[in-house]
Amino acid sequence: MKKEKVILTGDRPTGRLHIGHYVGSLKRRVELQNSGQYDKIFIFIADAQALTDNIENPEKVRQNVIEVALDYLSCGLDPTKSTIFIQSQIPELCELSFYYMDLVSVSRLQRNPTVKTEIQMRNFESSIPVGFFTYPISQAADITAFKATTVPAGEDQEPMLEQAREIVRRFNYIYGETLVEPEILLPTNQVCLRLPGTDGKAKMSKSLGNCIYLSDSADEVEKRVKSMFTDPTHLRVQDPGKLEGNTVFTYLDAFSKPEHFGLYLPEYNNLQELKEHYQRGGLGDMKVKKFLNSVLQEELEPIRNRRKEFEKDIPAVYDMLKTGCEKARETASATLDEVRRAMKINYFDDMDLIAEQAKRFNQ
Ligand code: ATP
Ligand code: MG
Secondary structure, three states, rough: OOOOOOOEEEEEOOOEEEHHHHHHHHHHHHHHHHOOOOOEEEEEOOHHHHHOOOOOOOHHHHHHHHHHHHHHHHOOOOOOOOOEEEHHHHHHHHHHHHHHHHHOOOOHHHHHHHHHHHHHHHHOOOOOHHHHHHHHHHHHHHHOOOOEEEEEEEEEHHHHHHHHHEEEEEEHHHOOOOOOEEEOOOOOOHHHOOOEOOOOEEOOOHHHOOOOOOOOHHHHHHHHHHHOOOOOOOOOOOOOOOOOOOOOOOOOOOOOHHHHHHHHHOOOEEEEHHHHHHOOOOHHHHHHHHHHHHHHHHHHHHHHHHHHHHHEEEEEEEEHHHHHHHHHHHHHHHHHHHHHHHOOOHHHHHHHHHHHHHHOOOO
16 A cells, blocks of 8 residues: 655644744645645644643633634645644544653653753743653654654754654554654755744744744834844944844845845845845845845735634634544544554454453363
C-alpha cells in the first residue's frame, strides 16, 4: 500500500496570529493544502498545550481559540480540505501521551533547547509545571495520533520533531511497526525560519509583545512599522547603514517581491539595489519603512478583509471547529486502537487471549 502523505501542525491559542506564524508556517500550509499533494491535512489549536503555562488564565486561552480559528480561515485554510480541530477535545491524545511518557527519560527532556529557552523566558526556574516540562511528549502524541508525515513549522520546532521521531522509533522497536516518523518542513526562506520581533531582539512571539498581527488594522501596521528597530548607528540620512540585525531589511527579505519595486519604489530595480544604497549612505530609514509598510499592507489587506467576513458569523466558525473535532477524533481513536493492540492492553478484543487463559487455568 502506498504510504499516505499527512500534514499535521498547529498553534497555541495564547494570542492572535502574527506575521512570524504566517511566514514560518501558515502561508506554507495554505499552499500545501491547495497543492492537492496531501492525502489528509490536520490543523489544530493547541489549547491544552497553552494551558501548560497559562493554567491560572483559562479565559485568555478560551478567548484566543476563536481568534486563531479566524486567523486560519482568513489566511485561506479551508475546512473542506483541512480538518481544523481543538486539541483538548481529543481525549485520545492524553492517553497516548501517558504511554509515551514511559519511553522518554527526564534527562532527555531537560536537554531540549527550545524548552530550556522557554523556561527561562517564563521565569519558571525551579517551579516548572510538569505539564509544561513534558509538552514535547504531548506534542509527539498530537503528531503520531494522526500518523503525520509532514509538519510545516518554524525552526523552534525542530527539537520537538526530533523528540517525536525518537518516541516513534522506540515504540516501533518494542511493540512492532505501528507509528509513523514525521519530518519537519521548514520555510525555504532563511529569514522565515525564526522571524525576529519588531524590537529586533528575540523571535516574534505572542508572549513577548513584539508582533505585527495578521488582524492589525492598516493604521496599527503602519504605526508598528514606523517604530521598528533598524540600525542604531544610522543617525543621519547620509550615514552608511548596516543590514545585519536591521529588522526592516529582514522583513523585506521575508515579504518583498521584485514587482513591489515597480509599484511602490520605482527608483530601485530590486532589493539588492536598495540594500547597496542603504549601506553606502544617503538612504533614510523612513523611506525604507514606508516601502515595507506598502509591501506588508498588500499582503495583509486581503487577509484582514476575509477575516471581517468570517467575523460576521461566529456560530458558524464554532460549528466548523466542532465538525473538525469529530473528524479528528475518528482518526486519533483508530490510531489509539492500534497502539493498545501493539502494547497488549486490548484485553477484551483479544479472543485468543481469553481462550488461551481459559485453557491455562482449566487444564
Ligand atoms: P507562544 O509565545 O505562546 O509560544 P508563539 O508566537 O511562539 O507563541 P506558537 O503557537 O508557539 O507561537 O507557534 C506556532 C507556529 O508558528 C510554530 O510552527 C512556530 O515554529 C511558528 N512560529 C512562531 N513564531 C515564529 C517566528 N517568529 N518565525 C517563524 N515561525 C514562527
Ligand atoms: Mg511558541
